[in-house]
Amino acid sequence: MIYGIGTDICDVRRIKASLDKHGDRFALKILSEGEFKTWKARSARWPERGIRFLATRFSAKEAFSKAIGLGMRMPMTWRLCEVAKLPSGAPTIVLHGVLKEWFDAKQLSAHISVTDETDYAASFCVVETQLQA
Template sequence: MIYGIGTDICDVRRIARTLDRKSQRFAEKVLGPHEIEVFRARFAKVEARGISYLATRFSAKEAFSKAIGMGMRMPMTWRACEVVKAASGKPEIRLHGELATWFAARGLRAHVSITDETDYAAAFVVVERAEG
Protein backbone atom coordinates (compact mmCIF):
# COMPACT_ATOMS: atom_id res chain seq x y z
CA MET A 1 0.00 0.00 0.00
CA ILE A 2 1.33 3.45 -0.90
CA TYR A 3 2.10 5.52 2.19
CA GLY A 4 3.22 8.63 0.33
CA ILE A 5 4.67 10.08 -2.87
CA GLY A 6 7.10 12.96 -3.16
CA THR A 7 8.76 14.76 -6.03
CA ASP A 8 11.22 17.62 -6.27
CA ILE A 9 13.09 19.55 -8.93
CA CYS A 10 16.19 21.53 -8.11
CA ASP A 11 18.08 24.18 -10.07
CA VAL A 12 21.69 22.98 -10.17
CA ARG A 13 22.86 26.59 -10.68
CA ARG A 14 21.23 27.58 -7.37
CA ILE A 15 23.08 24.75 -5.61
CA ALA A 16 26.33 25.92 -7.23
CA ARG A 17 25.75 29.51 -6.03
CA THR A 18 24.96 28.30 -2.50
CA LEU A 19 28.10 26.17 -2.52
CA ASP A 20 30.12 29.23 -3.64
CA ARG A 21 28.66 31.34 -0.81
CA LYS A 22 28.83 28.81 2.01
CA SER A 23 31.74 26.68 0.79
CA GLN A 24 31.69 22.97 1.52
CA ARG A 25 29.86 23.60 4.80
CA PHE A 26 26.67 23.52 2.74
CA ALA A 27 27.51 20.05 1.40
CA GLU A 28 28.42 18.88 4.91
CA LYS A 29 25.01 20.06 6.18
CA VAL A 30 23.06 18.25 3.43
CA LEU A 31 25.04 15.07 2.82
CA GLY A 32 25.37 12.01 5.04
CA PRO A 33 28.67 10.26 5.80
CA HIS A 34 28.84 8.12 2.65
CA GLU A 35 27.50 10.88 0.40
CA ILE A 36 30.07 13.45 1.53
CA GLU A 37 32.91 11.09 0.56
CA VAL A 38 31.45 10.59 -2.91
CA PHE A 39 30.80 14.33 -3.30
CA ARG A 40 34.36 15.28 -2.35
CA ALA A 41 35.86 12.75 -4.77
CA ARG A 42 33.65 13.89 -7.65
CA PHE A 43 34.10 17.59 -6.87
CA ALA A 44 37.90 17.20 -6.74
CA LYS A 45 37.94 15.45 -10.10
CA VAL A 46 35.34 17.56 -11.97
CA GLU A 47 33.56 20.31 -10.02
CA ALA A 48 30.42 20.14 -12.16
CA ARG A 49 30.01 16.41 -11.37
CA GLY A 50 30.27 17.12 -7.66
CA ILE A 51 27.70 19.90 -7.88
CA SER A 52 25.29 17.70 -9.87
CA TYR A 53 25.73 14.95 -7.29
CA LEU A 54 24.91 17.37 -4.47
CA ALA A 55 21.86 18.67 -6.36
CA THR A 56 20.44 15.17 -6.98
CA ARG A 57 20.85 14.26 -3.32
CA PHE A 58 19.27 17.55 -2.21
CA SER A 59 16.32 16.90 -4.51
CA ALA A 60 15.93 13.27 -3.40
CA LYS A 61 15.89 14.23 0.28
CA GLU A 62 13.25 16.90 -0.38
CA ALA A 63 11.15 14.34 -2.27
CA PHE A 64 11.60 11.76 0.51
CA SER A 65 10.56 14.25 3.20
CA LYS A 66 7.39 14.97 1.21
CA ALA A 67 6.66 11.26 0.70
CA ILE A 68 6.78 10.59 4.44
CA GLY A 69 4.61 13.66 5.05
CA MET A 70 7.05 15.25 7.43
CA GLY A 71 9.00 17.91 5.62
CA MET A 72 12.30 18.81 7.23
CA ARG A 73 11.43 18.32 10.87
CA MET A 74 12.51 15.69 13.37
CA PRO A 75 13.23 12.93 13.01
CA MET A 76 13.80 13.87 9.32
CA THR A 77 17.14 15.60 8.89
CA TRP A 78 19.35 16.09 5.86
CA ARG A 79 22.14 13.85 7.14
CA ALA A 80 19.84 11.09 8.49
CA CYS A 81 18.71 10.29 4.95
CA GLU A 82 21.23 9.20 2.33
CA VAL A 83 20.86 8.18 -1.28
CA VAL A 84 23.32 5.41 -2.08
CA LYS A 85 23.87 3.17 -5.08
CA ALA A 86 23.12 -0.55 -4.94
CA ALA A 87 25.61 -2.88 -6.62
CA SER A 88 23.35 -2.74 -9.69
CA GLY A 89 23.64 1.08 -9.79
CA LYS A 90 20.05 1.59 -8.67
CA PRO A 91 19.67 4.46 -6.18
CA GLU A 92 18.40 3.49 -2.74
CA ILE A 93 17.45 5.33 0.43
CA ARG A 94 19.58 4.57 3.51
CA LEU A 95 18.37 5.98 6.83
CA HIS A 96 20.21 6.57 10.10
CA GLY A 97 19.41 7.15 13.76
CA GLU A 98 15.95 8.25 14.89
CA LEU A 99 14.70 8.49 11.32
CA ALA A 100 15.63 4.85 10.62
CA THR A 101 13.86 3.80 13.82
CA TRP A 102 10.75 5.86 13.01
CA PHE A 103 10.63 4.47 9.45
CA ALA A 104 11.11 0.82 10.48
CA ALA A 105 8.49 1.06 13.25
CA ARG A 106 5.91 1.90 10.60
CA GLY A 107 6.96 -0.93 8.30
CA LEU A 108 7.85 1.46 5.50
CA ARG A 109 9.97 0.97 2.39
CA ALA A 110 11.18 3.70 0.01
CA HIS A 111 11.82 3.68 -3.72
CA VAL A 112 13.72 6.57 -5.29
CA SER A 113 14.47 7.69 -8.82
CA ILE A 114 16.87 10.57 -9.52
CA THR A 115 17.93 12.34 -12.69
CA ASP A 116 19.88 15.40 -13.69
CA GLU A 117 20.63 17.52 -16.71
CA THR A 118 22.97 20.47 -16.98
CA ASP A 119 20.69 22.91 -15.15
CA TYR A 120 18.25 20.71 -13.21
CA ALA A 121 18.13 17.74 -10.88
CA ALA A 122 14.91 15.93 -10.10
CA ALA A 123 13.79 13.12 -7.82
CA PHE A 124 10.71 11.02 -7.34
CA VAL A 125 10.10 8.93 -4.20
CA VAL A 126 7.38 6.41 -3.42
CA VAL A 127 7.09 5.15 0.14
CA GLU A 128 5.05 2.04 0.73
CA ARG A 129 3.86 0.24 3.82
CA ALA A 130 4.13 -3.50 3.98
CA GLU A 131 0.68 -5.08 4.07
CA GLY A 132 -0.04 -7.62 6.70
Protein backbone atom coordinates in the same frame (compact mmCIF):
# COMPACT_ATOMS: atom_id res chain seq x y z
CA MET B 1 -0.09 0.06 -0.09
CA ILE B 2 1.25 3.54 -0.92
CA TYR B 3 2.03 5.59 2.18
CA GLY B 4 3.18 8.68 0.29
CA ILE B 5 4.61 10.11 -2.90
CA GLY B 6 7.10 12.94 -3.18
CA THR B 7 8.76 14.75 -6.03
CA ASP B 8 11.29 17.57 -6.22
CA ILE B 9 13.12 19.56 -8.86
CA CYS B 10 16.26 21.45 -7.96
CA ASP B 11 18.00 24.20 -9.91
CA VAL B 12 21.66 23.14 -10.06
CA ARG B 13 22.67 26.82 -10.38
CA ARG B 14 21.16 27.54 -6.93
CA ILE B 15 23.19 24.68 -5.43
CA LYS B 16 26.34 26.11 -7.05
CA ALA B 17 25.53 29.57 -5.67
CA SER B 18 25.10 28.10 -2.16
CA LEU B 19 28.43 26.26 -2.49
CA ASP B 20 30.13 29.44 -3.69
CA LYS B 21 28.72 31.35 -0.72
CA HIS B 22 29.07 28.75 2.07
CA GLY B 23 31.69 26.29 0.77
CA ASP B 24 31.94 22.84 2.34
CA ARG B 25 29.62 23.91 5.20
CA PHE B 26 26.67 23.74 2.81
CA ALA B 27 27.60 20.24 1.62
CA LEU B 28 28.19 19.09 5.22
CA LYS B 29 24.66 20.22 6.11
CA ILE B 30 23.07 18.24 3.27
CA LEU B 31 25.22 15.12 2.90
CA SER B 32 25.80 12.10 5.12
CA GLU B 33 29.40 11.21 5.90
CA GLY B 34 29.60 8.69 3.06
CA GLU B 35 27.95 11.04 0.58
CA PHE B 36 30.34 13.82 1.60
CA LYS B 37 33.36 11.62 0.78
CA THR B 38 31.88 10.75 -2.63
CA TRP B 39 31.10 14.42 -3.28
CA LYS B 40 34.66 15.49 -2.44
CA ALA B 41 36.13 12.83 -4.76
CA ARG B 42 33.81 13.71 -7.64
CA SER B 43 34.34 17.42 -7.16
CA ALA B 44 38.12 16.97 -7.27
CA ARG B 45 37.95 15.12 -10.59
CA TRP B 46 35.20 17.16 -12.24
CA PRO B 47 33.72 20.11 -10.30
CA GLU B 48 30.50 20.31 -12.33
CA ARG B 49 29.80 16.63 -11.70
CA GLY B 50 30.28 17.23 -7.98
CA ILE B 51 27.73 20.04 -8.05
CA ARG B 52 25.20 17.85 -9.86
CA PHE B 53 25.85 15.04 -7.33
CA LEU B 54 25.01 17.44 -4.50
CA ALA B 55 21.92 18.69 -6.37
CA THR B 56 20.60 15.15 -6.91
CA ARG B 57 21.07 14.30 -3.22
CA PHE B 58 19.32 17.54 -2.20
CA SER B 59 16.43 16.77 -4.56
CA ALA B 60 16.14 13.11 -3.50
CA LYS B 61 16.05 13.98 0.21
CA GLU B 62 13.40 16.65 -0.42
CA ALA B 63 11.28 14.13 -2.38
CA PHE B 64 11.71 11.53 0.37
CA SER B 65 10.75 14.01 3.09
CA LYS B 66 7.56 14.83 1.18
CA ALA B 67 6.73 11.15 0.64
CA ILE B 68 6.95 10.39 4.37
CA GLY B 69 4.83 13.45 5.11
CA LEU B 70 7.27 15.16 7.47
CA GLY B 71 9.06 17.69 5.34
CA MET B 72 12.28 18.74 7.03
CA ARG B 73 11.24 18.24 10.64
CA MET B 74 12.25 15.60 13.15
CA PRO B 75 12.97 12.83 12.85
CA MET B 76 13.72 13.76 9.21
CA THR B 77 17.07 15.51 8.82
CA TRP B 78 19.38 15.88 5.85
CA ARG B 79 22.20 13.83 7.34
CA LEU B 80 20.05 10.94 8.66
CA CYS B 81 18.84 10.26 5.11
CA GLU B 82 21.40 8.96 2.63
CA VAL B 83 21.09 8.24 -1.07
CA ALA B 84 23.28 5.24 -1.90
CA LYS B 85 23.58 2.91 -4.88
CA LEU B 86 22.60 -0.73 -5.11
CA PRO B 87 25.07 -3.10 -6.83
CA SER B 88 22.96 -2.63 -9.99
CA GLY B 89 23.61 1.13 -9.84
CA ALA B 90 20.02 1.97 -8.91
CA PRO B 91 19.66 4.61 -6.20
CA THR B 92 18.35 3.58 -2.80
CA ILE B 93 17.48 5.34 0.44
CA VAL B 94 19.55 4.40 3.51
CA LEU B 95 18.37 5.80 6.84
CA HIS B 96 20.23 6.32 10.09
CA GLY B 97 19.49 6.94 13.77
CA VAL B 98 16.08 8.10 14.92
CA LEU B 99 14.82 8.45 11.35
CA LYS B 100 15.57 4.77 10.68
CA GLU B 101 13.84 3.80 13.94
CA TRP B 102 10.76 5.86 13.05
CA PHE B 103 10.66 4.48 9.48
CA ASP B 104 11.12 0.85 10.57
CA ALA B 105 8.47 1.16 13.32
CA LYS B 106 5.97 2.17 10.63
CA GLN B 107 7.10 -0.77 8.46
CA LEU B 108 7.81 1.46 5.48
CA SER B 109 9.92 0.94 2.39
CA ALA B 110 11.08 3.58 -0.09
CA HIS B 111 11.74 3.66 -3.82
CA ILE B 112 13.70 6.60 -5.23
CA SER B 113 14.54 7.77 -8.73
CA VAL B 114 16.96 10.62 -9.46
CA THR B 115 18.00 12.35 -12.65
CA ASP B 116 19.96 15.42 -13.65
CA GLU B 117 20.69 17.57 -16.65
CA THR B 118 22.91 20.62 -16.93
CA ASP B 119 20.63 23.00 -15.02
CA TYR B 120 18.23 20.76 -13.09
CA ALA B 121 18.14 17.72 -10.84
CA ALA B 122 14.85 15.93 -10.20
CA SER B 123 13.71 13.11 -7.94
CA PHE B 124 10.63 11.02 -7.45
CA CYS B 125 9.98 8.93 -4.32
CA VAL B 126 7.29 6.39 -3.48
CA VAL B 127 7.01 5.13 0.09
CA GLU B 128 5.01 1.98 0.77
CA THR B 129 3.69 0.46 3.95
CA GLN B 130 3.38 -3.22 4.72
CA LEU B 131 0.63 -2.53 7.25
CA GLN B 132 -2.94 -3.07 6.16
CA ALA B 133 -5.42 -0.30 6.91
